[in-house]
Amino acid sequence: MTAMALSTLYLTVLLLSLGSGALPDVPSSGWCSPGHNGPPGRDGRDGKDGRNGDAGLKGDRGEPGEPVPGPPGKVGPAGPSGLKGEKGEVGQPGPVATDPLTKSLLADVHRITSRLSVLEKAVSFRVVRKVGEKYYVTDGFVDTFDAGLKFCRDAGGDIVLPKSEEENQAVLEILTPRVLYGWIRATDRKTEGIFLDTDDSPLTFTKWKPGEPNDADGNEDCVVIYSSHKMWNDLGCDSKCLVACEIIP
Numbered sequence: 095m096t097a098m099a100l101s102t103l104y105l106t107v108l109l110l111s112l113g114s115g116a117l118p119d120v121p122s123s124g125w126c127s128p129g130h131n132g133p134p135g136r137d138g139r140d141g142k143d144g145r146n147g148d149a150g151l152k153g154d155r156g157e158p159g160e161p162v163p164g165p166p167g168k169v170g171p172a173g174p175s176g177l178k179g180e181k182g183e184v185g186q187p188g189p190v191a192t193d194p195l196t197k198s199l200l201a202d203v204h205r206i207t208s209r210l211s212v213l214e215k216a217v218s219f220r221v222v223r224k225v226g227e228k229y230y231v232t233d234g235f236v237d238t239f240d241a242g243l244k245f246c247r248d249a250g251g252d253i254v255l256p257k258s259e260e261e262n263q264a265v266l267e268i269l270t271p272r273v274l275y276g277w278i279r280a281t282d283r284k285t286e287g288i289f290l291d292t293d294d295s296p297l298t299f300t301k302w303k304p305g306e307p308n309d310a311d312g313n314e315d316c317v318v319i320y321s322s323h324k325m326w327n328d329l330g331c332d333s334k335c336l337v338a339c340e341i342i343p
């Protein structure tokens with residue numbers, strides 16, 4: 095059979111097959127067959143960020159907080175002074191010092207305090223003359239001898255009793271020109287004719303006017319100094335004469 099005859103035969107068979115609705119089986123060789131599935135592909139890129147969401151709803155009102163005290167404020171200005179309190183009672187005496195140095199210091203303090211107190215009294219008089227360690231003072235007080243003694247002792251001193259010419263002159267300086275007489279601390283009331291200091295000690299200096307003491311009328315037992323002739327005389331103790339005191343700190 096020729097090639098032409100074979101082709102014609104094949105076409106005829108094919109047409110017959112088509113007419114019967116069946117295709118001839120395709121030979122397995124010489125045609126494509128289905129492949130196996132490949133490995134999964136790589137992950138893709140991340141997508142773009144989405145837009146911001148809408149604002150949420152307003153929250154509920156919170157509970158009130160716990161009270162916390164703040165820091166203290168500045169100190170205010172001082173108030174007005176209060177009324178003066180009453181004077182307190184005198185305290186009990188302190189313990190007695192035992193060591194020698196303390197005792198010595200306390201004695202010095204006591205001595206200085208006493209001296210200062212006496213000096214304060216001396217300079218409180220209107221007229222003051224200092225002679226050596228003595229202060230001759232007067233306020234112009236005029237009275238009897240005994241009143242003069244009390245006055246001067248209350249002031250921490252005694253009636254003047256000059257024991258030298260210098261002291262006699264100082265007494266005259268506070269006497270003149272105030273009064274004619276000034277009391278001198280000497281009497282013979284214990285023994286007539288014997289003039290002594292008021293502590294009964296003998297006089298170590300006198301300045302009698304000639305003819306004195308004369309105990310005139312038997313009643314002159316106290317001594318005065320005359321401002322006019324600067325000498326002494328005995329006179330009645332109840333006479334009124336200037337009282338000048340001597341104060342020795």
Ligand SMILES: [Ca+2]
Nearest residue numbers: 282309314315
């Ligand atoms: Ca006399």
Ligand SMILES: [Ca+2]
Nearest residue numbers: 308309314328
């Ligand atoms: Ca006389």
